[in-house]
Amino acid sequence: MAQDMQTKATGARLDQGDSRVRHDTGLSGALRGFVDRVSSGDLGMLPVVVGLVLISVVFSLLNPVFLAPANLVNVLFDAAAVGFIALGVVCVLLLGEIDLSIGSMSGLSSAIIGVLWINTGLPLAVAIAGSLAMGALVGVVYGVLRNKFEMPSFVATLSGLLALLGLQLYILGPTGSINLPFSSPLVRFGQILIMPAWLSYLVAILPGVLIVIGAVRTNAQRTAANLSSPGISIAIAKAAVLTLGLVFAVYYLELSRGVPWMFGVFVMFVVLLDYALVRTQWGRSMFAVGGNAEAARRSGINVQRIRMSAFMVCSTFAALGGVFAAARLASASQQAGSGDVNLNAIAAAVIGGTSLFGGRGSAWSALLGVLVIMAISNGLTLLNLSSSLRYMITGGVLAVAVIVDSLARRSRASHGRA
Amino acid sequence: MEQASAAHAPGELILRLRGVGKKFGAVTALEDIDLDVHAGEVVALVGDNGAGKSTLVKVLAGVHQPTSGTIEVQGKAVTLDTPGKALELGIATVFQDLALCENLDVVANLFLGHEISPWRMDEVQMEVRAWTLLQELAARIPSVREPIASLSGGQRQTVAIARSLLLEPQIIMLDEPTAALGVAQTAEVLNLIERVRARGHGVILISHNMEDVRAVADRIVVLRLGKNNGVYTAETSHQELVAAITGANENAVSRRAARKLEEVDQG
Numbered sequence: 001m002a003q004d005m006q007t008k009a010t011g012a013r014l015d016q017g018d019s020r021v022r023h024d025t026g027l028s029g030a031l032r033g034f035v036d037r038v039s040s041g042d043l044g045m046l047p048v049v050v051g052l053v054l055i056s057v058v059f060s061l062l063n064p065v066f067l068a069p070a071n072l073v074n075v076l077f078d079a080a081a082v083g084f085i086a087l088g089v090v091c092v093l094l095l096g097e098i099d100l101s102i103g104s105m106s107g108l109s110s111a112i113i114g115v116l117w118i119n120t121g122l123p124l125a126v127a128i129a130g131s132l133a134m135g136a137l138v139g140v141v142y143g144v145l146r147n148k149f150e151m152p153s154f155v156a157t158l159s160g161l162l163a164l165l166g167l168q169l170y171i172l173g174p175t176g177s178i179n180l181p182f183s184s185p186l187v188r189f190g191q192i193l194i195m196p197a198w199l200s201y202l203v204a205i206l207p208g209v210l211i212v213i214g215a216v217r218t219n220a221q222r223t224a225a226n227l228s229s230p231g232i233s234i235a236i237a238k239a240a241v242l243t244l245g246l247v248f249a250v251y252y253l254e255l256s257r258g259v260p261w262m263f264g265v266f267v268m269f270v271v272l273l274d275y276a277l278v279r280t281q282w283g284r285s286m287f288a289v290g291g292n293a294e295a296a297r298r299s300g301i302n303v304q305r306i307r308m309s310a311f312m313v314c315s316t317f318a319a320l321g322g323v324f325a326a327a328r329l330a331s332a333s334q335q336a337g338s339g340d341v342n343l344n345a346i347a348a349a350v351i352g353g354t355s356l357f358g359g360r361g362s363a364w365s366a367l368l369g370v371l372v373i374m375a376i377s378n379g380l381t382l383l384n385l386s387s388s389l390r391y392m393i394t395g396g397v398l399a400v401a402v403i404v405d406s407l408a409r410r411s412r413a414s415h416g417r418a
Numbered sequence: 419m420e421q422a423s424a425a426h427a428p429g430e431l432i433l434r435l436r437g438v439g440k441k442f443g444a445v446t447a448l449e450d451i452d453l454d455v456h457a458g459e460v461v462a463l464v465g466d467n468g469a470g471k472s473t474l475v476k477v478l479a480g481v482h483q484p485t486s487g488t489i490e491v492q493g494k495a496v497t498l499d500t501p502g503k504a505l506e507l508g509i510a511t512v513f514q515d516l517a518l519c520e521n522l523d524v525v526a527n528l529f530l531g532h533e534i535s536p537w538r539m540d541e542v543q544m545e546v547r548a549w550t551l552l553q554e555l556a557a558r559i560p561s562v563r564e565p566i567a568s569l570s571g572g573q574r575q576t577v578a579i580a581r582s583l584l585l586e587p588q589i590i591m592l593d594e595p596t597a598a599l600g601v602a603q604t605a606e607v608l609n610l611i612e613r614v615r616a617r618g619h620g621v622i623l624i625s626h627n628m629e630d631v632r633a634v635a636d637r638i639v640v641l642r643l644g645k646n647n648g649v650y651t652a653e654t655s656h657q658e659l660v661a662a663i664t665g666a667n668e669n670a671v672s673r674r675a676a677r678k679l680e681e682v683d684q685g
């Protein structure tokens with residue numbers, strides 16, 4: 001078939017045959033591409049970064065303690081549990097679905113830990129496995145309701161919200177609260193354990209190193225395959241900024257206690273989920289189903305299985321979040337998972353840039369979004385505001401995030417970027 | 419495209435439909451359809467709007483389940499219960515309502531469901547194959563890393579066609595593939611159809627453009643109101659074909675032709 005090939009502009013790179021396309025190269029090119037993307041509504045992580053800066057300025061003006069290292073360490077301790085839940089939410093939002101029962105699921109998971117571990121005396125690992133299994137099972141139920149009965153996920157999970165809360169209250173029994181021993185590894189993990197300084201610094205340097213190595217390898221591969229390569233100057237600039245930022249963050253946190261293990265484990269899961277979403281066939285299928293489920297089906301993707309997996313991942317992460325919350329609070333109580341947990345987790349995912357409309361998002365949005373939410377919540381607590389005001393303000397922030405999401409979507413549609 | 423799959427002896431029967439029917443509730447979209455497709459053959463499927471052409475294509479693509487009848491692929495009776503199954507059996511489809519994900523880029527759409535190395539997708543290799551394939555189609559796609567949403571209708575059509583070729587299918591079905599294409603692109607698609615035929619694959623082409631149909635089709639199967647209405651060849655006269663499609667000798671098309679003739683006579 002080679003003789004039929006009409007290669008235009010022989011000698012040019014395979015992907016640069018079309019003269020209508022501006023081929024951005026180097027740093028200025030990357031900057032120009034970024035401005036183009038943002039102005040067409042492809043905002044990415046921009047709103048969340050702006051939000052974080054804004055929050056830091058406002059709250060530190062109102063109360064200087066906000067930016068103190070000790071307080072930031074606390075924020076990170078608090079962020080991990082909700083962060084895990086938000087990570088699961090990203091998966092269902094990617095499909096254009098929702099899970100409103102994540103709060104109840106995390107509460108139930110705390111209760112399972114308390115009952116199996118403390119009341120029944122089973123080993124901690126068994127208790128954790130039990131609550132994760134429960135999470136996966138709940139995900140299966142939602143998947144079946146969605147796939148076989150075509151039940152909209154917000155209805156299925158709304159009834160799940162009540163049912164799981166009921167189950168939580170039931171297994172906790174009349175006392176309603178189980179205290180976890182402070183000396184246990186789980187509670188120490190949730191309240192005290194800090195990564196050693198050398199490890200924190202190592203982890204802070206790693207992303208930059210990986211970015212540069214990855215860029216060099218991709219460049220070599222692309223050049224060998226006769227494709228244009230973006231050059232490594234962008235990667236080096238990115239890596240430098242990132243490394244500086246991270247190393248400074250670690251340094252700053254080390255002025256107090258340091259980086260909590262809990263948060264470190266959360267970040268590790270963010271990286272894992274990001275890999276799964278970006279580099280594997282499963283992740284590609286998730287985006288495809290969220291973008292156009294019928295098209296995905298016609299491409300041979302098993303849409304029902306993808307949906308099932310998303311609900312399972314979501315509930316399992318919610319259960320894991322519940323375990324972390326129990327560790328953080330050193331108790332399994334009727335209040336666990338109630339109140340603003342649901343909203344915080346969903347808001348975190350949306351604020352971080354995962355669209356409610358499906359097909360757009362990233363695991364990183366859970367990390368960034370949860371930092372925003374937790375910073376707000378922490379800042380308001382420092383100002384001694386009651387939870388009534390905190391709820392209203394967090395609700396308002398979610399509304400703003402959704403408005404930004406909708407407007408950006410409209411702008412993308414008119415700029416032909418879906 | 420280079421690693422051709424097991425070629426067939428020319429003329430071997432690769433697809434055989436007998437008595438296929440499809441009902442959508444009260445609507446009978448297809449009734450008692452028979453269709454044969456041989457290796458190295460282009461079968462044109464023609465018929466008026468609503469004749470059931472797209473429905474037949476979707477049944478063969480595993481999108482819709484037939485309510486009756488049998489489908490045989492290479493002599494074996496098969497159930498095409500999912501699109502994945504049809505693809506596995508080597509039946510690839512370019513749908514009339516394009517089945518692309520607008521939020522994904524061209525490469526992702528081309529390889530959707532069949533990514534190279536599923537646990538660690540090989541983006542470079544996929545991009546190279548994407549460009550190679552698109553160049554074979556003489557496609558004018560500015561960048562394969564832009565989301566589909568930014569492409570024109572014709573460009574999307576080309577991506578859909580390229581995708582159907584990716585898996586080296588035994589049979590490729592094209593549902594009005596040239597409707598959104600320009601002159602040069604239409605010619606490219608017709609060339610492509612001939613190349614696919616030359617490689618011993620079967621092609622089912624749906625088109626309203628009789629010129630295109632005559633140019634490439636070995637046989638012309640007419641559907642009318644969901645039923646078979648005769649099999650013709652490229653030599654069949656235009657009038658006869660139109661009559662088969664519309665179902666009568668007396669019809670709008672023949673009346674118009676007659677009037678034109680009269681006008682010419684008088685002029």
Ligand SMILES: Nc1ncnc2c1ncn2[C@@H]1O[C@H](COP(=O)(O)OP(=O)(O)O)[C@@H](O)[C@H]1O
Pocket residue numbers: 442445446447465466467468469470471472473474
């Ligand atoms: N999903 C569907 N549900 C109900 N009726 C349908 C559906 N798809 C097609 N039909 C009906 O089947 C008939 C054939 O449609 P179609 O196959 O699209 O025709 P063609 O492609 O030949 O123009 C039409 O009457 C149409 O209304």
Ligand SMILES: [Mg+2]
Pocket residue numbers: 471472473514593
């Ligand atoms: Mg049609």
